[in-house]
Amino acid sequence: MGPTASGKSGIALEIARHFPVEIVSVDSAQVFRHMNIGTAKPDAESMAFIPHHLIDLIEPHECYSVAQFVNDALVAMHEITERGNIPLLAGGTMLYFRMLLEGLSALPPANSSLRRQIEAKAEQNGWHEMHNELLQLDPASAARIKPTDSQRIQRALEVCYLAGKPMSEILKKPRNAGLPYRAIKIALIPGDRGALHQRIAQRFEAMLTLGLIDEVRAIRDKFCLNDASPSMRCVGYRQVWMYLEKEINAATMREMALAATRQLAKRQLTWLRSMKEMREFDCLAENLPEQVRGYLADTGLKAATVS
Structure with missing residues (x-):
């Protein structure tokens, strides 16, 4: 777990090089097909290296609920363990993590x-x-x-x-049963918030260079969407949508996207502070991969090289 731009995907892949895992995405934006650049989805090489789950599930005009996520995640985790591997959940949608770990309230399904x-x-x-x-x-x-x-x-x-x-x-009522697994919780927390903000800015500029604006334009042209659609409420996509609608200029779009992403990171860190039994690592540490590998080995996970 960790805020945006903390390097979760990179550490997940590093873990996959040393332990028999399959990755389960815990990201409410990566469930949308066609939204690749702005959601920082794993590239084709990463997907080929290690199995990824709960990515590209629905079209941008469709909705996906936390209840659907919990169900889909539990199914994926069961299948992974049946293959003799370990589910490695990685992402930044803290509500998904909490509901998976603690169980869902008995709310009626979406209508x-x-x-x-x-x-x-x-x-x-x-x-x-x-x-x-x-x-x-x-x-x-x-x-x-x-x-x-x-x-x-x-x-x-x-x-x-x-x-x-x-x-x-x-x-207020008791939740349904939570996660039927032993959870090893790892949080990537920045020791320097300013350095995380620099990462956020660099990553957004890289997304623009890769073609984020064209990606949003293609989605807008293909699907029946508006600025209230769940997919277009995702950070980055909302601001580019406003730019394409000529509501703001390019400079304002950048400023608004960075501000929104920083606010997202702040909310994610607030969620993380409220979670229990969690091992924190500084996501800015140079030897972060070695620290995480050592911790996992100490928990009793058996290493296995993935070919």
Whole structure:
């Protein structure tokens, strides 16, 4: 686990060179097909070197829930262990990690018809008005959800309508059973936040050089999307979308994307600080691969060279 640009994919591949693992992506953006550059998906060489799972599952106009992730991850992990290998979960979507480790609350599944109704009402009245409606139905959820966070407002309202009770009330109840495995939790934490921000800036410039703008343009031309689509709410994609819609210029697009990515990293670090029984490593350390390998060997994992 770790914030964006902390080097999770690189360390995962390093682990795969020494232990019998298969990688399970824990990334809510990498589930989308065609979104390769902006999500920093593993390249073809990496995918050929070691099996990767939960990448390229859906099209950009489709939705993917945390409940789907938990189910898909458990299926992938079972299949990996049946082959005699170890599931190595790597990514930065902390909500996915937490729900997989702790179990899901008994929330009703998504209802596409109801979601369309909520979206239609929001188009007419605005998301601030929908937030006011949530405030009446579920004050506790409304207090923790920003009036501008359309995705979470929609989900909270959906739960209220489907369950007939506030989502906050359901979340207080005991969760379903958590992960049926022994979890070795590794977190890559930057010892210098400024250095992480430099990595973020360098990586975004590299994405632009690789063709991020053309990637977003091709997706926009091929699929029926808008700026509220889950795929286009991903950091980087949202700002490039605004640029292509001529809402902002190139310089502003860069500034907004970097600011959003830094905010994402801050949220990821906040999530990580709340998680228990975790071994932290400085992602900026020069000997990070050796540190992680040594720690894994100390936990009892048996090394095996992957050919």
